[in-house]
Amino acid sequence: MTKNIHELRDPIHAFVRLTTDERKVLDSKPFQRLRHIHQLALTYLVYPGATHRRFEHSLGVMELAGRVYDIVTRRENLEYLPREAFSLLSDLSDNMKLEYWRRVLRMAALCHDLGHLPFSHAAERRLLPEGRTHENLTALLVRSPEMASIWSDMKINSEDVVKLALGPKDLPTVSFSALETILSEIVVGDAFGVDRIDYLLRDSLHLGVAYGRFDHFRLIDTLRILPSPPQSEQDEADSDDEIELALGVEEGGMQSAEALLLARYFMFSQVYFHPIRRIYDIHLSDFLTAWWGKNGYPFTTQEHLSLTDSEVMVMMRKAQNDPGAAGHEDARRILERMHFKLIYSRNPADTALNPEAGDQVYVTLRREFGAESFRHDRYTQKAGLPNFPVLLRDDSTTSSLAISETLQRLPVVSVDSVYADPGVRDKAKRWLDKNRGSILQPATEERHDESAI
Amino acid sequence: MNRLSKAAIITNLVKSLRENGSWAGETHIQKSIYLLQEVLGRDLGLDFILYKHGPFSFDLRDELTALRADGLLDLEPQEIPYGPRLSPTTRADQLQKRFPKTIGEHSDAIKEIGHRLGHRGVSALERLATAVYVSQKNPGVTREARIQALTEIKPHIRPELASKAVVEAEEWLSTHREK
Numbered sequence: 001m002t003k004n005i006h007e008l009r010d011p012i013h014a015f016v017r018l019t020t021d022e023r024k025v026l027d028s029k030p031f032q033r034l035r036h037i038h039q040l041a042l043t044y045l046v047y048p049g050a051t052h053r054r055f056e057h058s059l060g061v062m063e064l065a066g067r068v069y070d071i072v073t074r075r076e077n078l079e080y081l082p083r084e085a086f087s088l089l090s091d092l093s094d095n096m097k098l099e100y101w102r103r104v105l106r107m108a109a110l111c112h113d114l115g116h117l118p119f120s121h122a123a124e125r126r127l128l129p130e131g132r133t134h135e136n137l138t139a140l141l142v143r144s145p146e147m148a149s150i151w152s153d154m155k156i157n158s159e160d161v162v163k164l165a166l167g168p169k170d171l172p173t174v175s176f177s178a179l180e181t182i183l184s185e186i187v188v189g190d191a192f193g194v195d196r197i198d199y200l201l202r203d204s205l206h207l208g209v210a211y212g213r214f215d216h217f218r219l220i221d222t223l224r225i226l227p228s229p230p231q232s233e234q235d236e237a238d239s240d241d242e243i244e245l246a247l248g249v250e251e252g253g254m255q256s257a258e259a260l261l262l263a264r265y266f267m268f269s270q271v272y273f274h275p276i277r278r279i280y281d282i283h284l285s286d287f288l289t290a291w292w293g294k295n296g297y298p299f300t301t302q303e304h305l306s307l308t309d310s311e312v313m314v315m316m317r318k319a320q321n322d323p324g325a326a327g328h329e330d331a332r333r334i335l336e337r338m339h340f341k342l343i344y345s346r347n348p349a350d351t352a353l354n355p356e357a358g359d360q361v362y363v364t365l366r367r368e369f370g371a372e373s374f375r376h377d378r379y380t381q382k383a384g385l386p387n388f389p390v391l392l393r394d395d396s397t398t399s400s401l402a403i404s405e406t407l408q409r410l411p412v413v414s415v416d417s418v419y420a421d422p423g424v425r426d427k428a429k430r431w432l433d434k435n436r437g438s439i440l441q442p443a444t445e446e447r448h449d450e451s452a453i
Numbered sequence: 454m455n456r457l458s459k460a461a462i463i464t465n466l467v468k469s470l471r472e473n474g475s476w477a478g479e480t481h482i483q484k485s486i487y488l489l490q491e492v493l494g495r496d497l498g499l500d501f502i503l504y505k506h507g508p509f510s511f512d513l514r515d516e517l518t519a520l521r522a523d524g525l526l527d528l529e530p531q532e533i534p535y536g537p538r539l540s541p542t543t544r545a546d547q548l549q550k551r552f553p554k555t556i557g558e559h560s561d562a563i564k565e566i567g568h569r570l571g572h573r574g575v576s577a578l579e580r581l582a583t584a585v586y587v588s589q590k591n592p593g594v595t596r597e598a599r600i601q602a603l604t605e606i607k608p609h610i611r612p613e614l615a616s617k618a619v620v621e622a623e624e625w626l627s628t629h630r631e632k
Contacts, residue, residue, distance in 0.1 A: 084609075168502060168504050169502075169511045172500065172502040173502075175503070181505075228505075229534040229535070229536065230534060230535060230536075231476065231478045231480055231481075231535060231536040231574075231575050232476035232478060232531075232535055232536070232574060232575070233535070234476065234574035235476075235574045235575045235576060236535075237574075243609070244505045244506065246505075348524075351523055351524060352524060352544060355457065355460070355523035355524075355525065355548075356456065356457060380515070380518065380519040380522050381518065381522075382515045382518070383514075383515070383518055384479065384514045384515075384517075384518060385479060385517075385518075385528070385537065387479070387536055387537065392533075396534060397534060398533045398534035398535075399531075399533075399534060399535060399536040399537065401528070401530050401531075401536065401537045402530060402531055402532060402533045402534060402535060402536070402537075403533060408528065408530045408537075411522075412518055412519075412521055412522035413522075414519065414522040414523070442547070442551060443457050443548065443551060444551045444552070445458070445551065445552045445553070445554050445555060
């Protein structure tokens with residue numbers, strides 16, 4: 001008998017299961033390319049275990065998306081919703097549509113990273129044309145002729161896959177129904193997106209960093225589609241208030257939700273924002289920008305499919321050995337591990353004086369020692385408040401921030417670092433220590449305008 | 454506009470909202486800044502899309518997080534079941550004082566937003582902001598068509614309230630176009 005369910009072993013989820021139709025997506029060229037895209041770019045130069053790829057992460061995201069869908073659409077788990085909410089989710093009462101959206105959701109989860117450039121996020125902002133992101137490339141690939149026949153066999157509308165894989169943020173001109181909004185939250189949502197759940201668990205395992213672990217089994221079991229609680233007394237009294245649905249959690253799952261958000265905080269501060277990891281990203285971005293020149297990354301599906309980390313490594317090795325090649329210096333810095341060294345990093349006292357203290361240090365050092373010897377890295381974790389609905393034991397809902405002291409105190413991770421060429425680093429550091437008082441001044445209109453120039 | 458000038462304007466606007474009785478939760482701030490940008494023409498470089506409760510900017514969401522990271526906004530948790538309020542810190546007051554030109558240039562607009570919107574809840578702000586969004590996206594169409602567009606986007610809004618919001622949006626926009 002022909003097998004219709006295919007199993008793949010996975011270190012996080014034990015088994016990932018696919019149907020024969022779903023396997024055609026796995027076998028497609030756009031998906032197979034992900035075998036050659038490192039999940040965490042050059043992080044393996046800092047954490048040697050970080051050699052895992054987008055391929056297995058995407059499989060994990062698909063597996064989790066199916067599990068979450070089965071939990072949140074279970075009839076008894078929708079009973080808490082007010083009657084008006086059911087009209088927003090009417091597709092879930094129709095078995096055919098219920099099954100359709102499950103297929104679409106799993107495929108959106110599987111395909112959500114197809115557009116990643118070589119080495120994932122490292123150089124995306126500088127290499128892609130203004131206003132374009134890897135999500136645009138994901139959409140192009142999902143809509144490509146190769147994938148069209150697969151979607152047709154699966155009776156799936158490719159536009160639905162694009163919607164759930166990208167979500168409203170990356171499709172600003174597309175309108176989303178309440179159900180589509182919730183389903184895209186399952187994949188890429190800020191609080192409980194399975195993309196995040198999988199990458200925290202997987203990165204943690206491969207890097208040997210225990211901070212990223214949390215009880216995801218309990219968390220998923222307690223996820224629910226819930227009405228957003230009133231934001232204020234005034235809003236509670238307003239009878240015209242719209243029912244906004246969001247992915248939330250039962251009160252009993254609150255600790256696992258807190259653990260997820262704490263895991264995210266620790267992984268960002270310990271791994272994703274690790275200073276050496278960040279400087280390798282900067283060197284890589286400088287190398288790729290120099291290598292591809294002013295044309296930037298080739299923004300066509302065919303060229304994109306032909307470029308992976310392997311091709312970039314070959315380019316980098318060529319540039320390393322050729323002093324006249326574009327990006328030669330940065331190729332050497334990466335491959336010979338001669339990266340720039342940290343000379344300044346954000347701290348509470350300096351931030352209190354000037355939130356852009358790193359920029360003052362960077363501008364001053366460049367003036368004193370030359371522009372080419374320094375790099376500046378400024379980035380704050382992208383996210384909203386950890387504010388999601390919680391279903392209380394009396395069946396009412398509340399804001400998570402009204403009941404969790406842990407979430408109220410959850411810090412935001414932010415980096416503001418300056419790196420120096422090892423050749424000038426010690427001299428520049430001594431100079432910086434001596435002149436720190438005069439360099440770091442409160443931000444003023446004039447000074448800020450000047451540094452922006 | 455550079456980042457700290459933008460920070461001075463946003464924190465000053467949150468202060469103005471609170472002085473005028475606003476809860477100043479994230480949604481109140483989102484809609485108020487949308488209206489500051491779209492009606493009063495103060496370009497903060499933020500892109501808004503139609504999302505939960507009307508126009509919403511993911512860039513602004515991230516900026517509010519960055520302002521918390523920099524100690525310029527504080528989170529004030531509230532009692533069950535309400536969402537948190539945001540409040541400008543002493544550090545934000547100091548920043549605003551060091552950006553007198555920026556604050557001076559926008560203070561009338563910020564005061565207008567505070568007076569006009571400070572007493573409103575999320576539903577009222579959603580109606581007005583979505584009515585402005587509909588008007589901006591459909592220039593030249595009749596008032597009736599805009600009311601219909603608003604109720605199509607937000608079916609929970611009662612027709613009389615949709616009509617009131619569209620009229621207010623129309624009047625407010627035309628006042629500022631004349632200026």
